[in-house]
Every structure is written in structure tokens, then in C-alpha cells.
Amino acid sequence: MSTSDGVRFDRLCVAVGLPAPVAEYRFALTLGRQWRFDWCWPAQRLALEIDGGGYVRGRHHRHDGFIEDCNKLNTALCLGWRVLRITPEHVKDGSAFTFVKRALSEAGNGGL
Numbered sequence: 001m002s003t004s005d006g007v008r009f010d011r012l013c014v015a016v017g018l019p020a021p022v023a024e025y026r027f028a029l030t031l032g033r034q035w036r037f038d039w040c041w042p043a044q045r046l047a048l049e050i051d052g053g054g055y056v057r058g059r060h061h062r063h064d065g066f067i068e069d070c071n072k073l074n075t076a077l078c079l080g081w082r083v084l085r086i087t088p089e090h091v092k093d094g095s096a097f098t099f100v101k102r103a104l105s106e107a108g109n110g111g112l
Contacts, residue, residue, distance in 0.1 A: 009039055009050070009091065016097045018104070021048065028075055035072050037083070044107040047076065047083045048100065050091065082107075 010020045025040035025047065027033075037047035051069075076083050084103060090096040 012091070013097065013100065016094075018097060018100055027081065028079065031075070033072075033075070035075070037076075037081075041104065044104055045081050046100075046103050046107060047081050048096070049073075049083060049085050050088060050096075051085055052088050 010023060014020050019041060021039035021041055023039060024036045025042060026036050027040075027047075028035050038050050039048040040046070049069075073083050073085075082103060084096075084099050086096045086099065090099070
């Protein structure tokens with residue numbers, strides 16, 4: 001999965017000193033689901049979803065897509081995952097990496 005300028009998000013993470021995430025990580029398989037996180041740090045149970053299409057009423061902004069996203073993210077939470085939701089703008093302005101860095105550092109100290 002690449003950003004709008006064609007650079008993969010995992011490579012951007014490494015470039016800013018973060019561990020490389022896993023792309024398209026499947027979860028909830030034991031529940032019979034085939035859901036995938038866009039990006040994931042499995043050992044820390046941290047996932048990241050990049051929600052695009054806000055200006056064109058993309059999948060995440062239509063009723064059925066929104067309901068399915070709620071089901072997916074609520075199930076992830078119940079299974080012990082933390083999920084960051086960001087937009088392509090968060091990647092462009094760098095704040096996505098700040099969120100990830102903070103979430104990864106808090107995973108090591110019990111979320112304090």
C-alpha cells in the first residue's frame with residue numbers, strides 16, 4: 001500500500017525511525033472473519049487504518065461501509081487491539097508517525 005506520492009507507508013515508518021509495520025494483517029480469523037488491518041505491529045497489538053475518500057464519499061463514509069468499519073474496529077478492541085485511524089493528510093503532515101511513535105512507546109509502559 002502506497003501513499004499518494006507512491007512511497008510505501010512501511011518505508012516511511014523506517015525512514016523516521018519507527019519499526020516497519022506489517023501490511024494487510026489478518027485478524028479475527030477464529031471468529032470466521034477475514035478482516036485486515038491496513039498496517040500493524042502485531043507484537044504490540046497496534047494497528048493502523050488509513051481512511052481515505054473523505055472528499056468523495058468513499059467507502060468509509062457511506063452508511064454500509066461505516067457500519068462495517070464499526071463492526072471491525074469494535075471487534076478489534078474486544079480482542080485487545082488498539083487501532084489508530086488516520087487519513088492520508090496525517091501521513092503527509094507527519095502526524096501519523098507521531099501517533100504511532102506515542103502508541104508504541106505507551107505499549108511498553110502499560111499505557112501510562
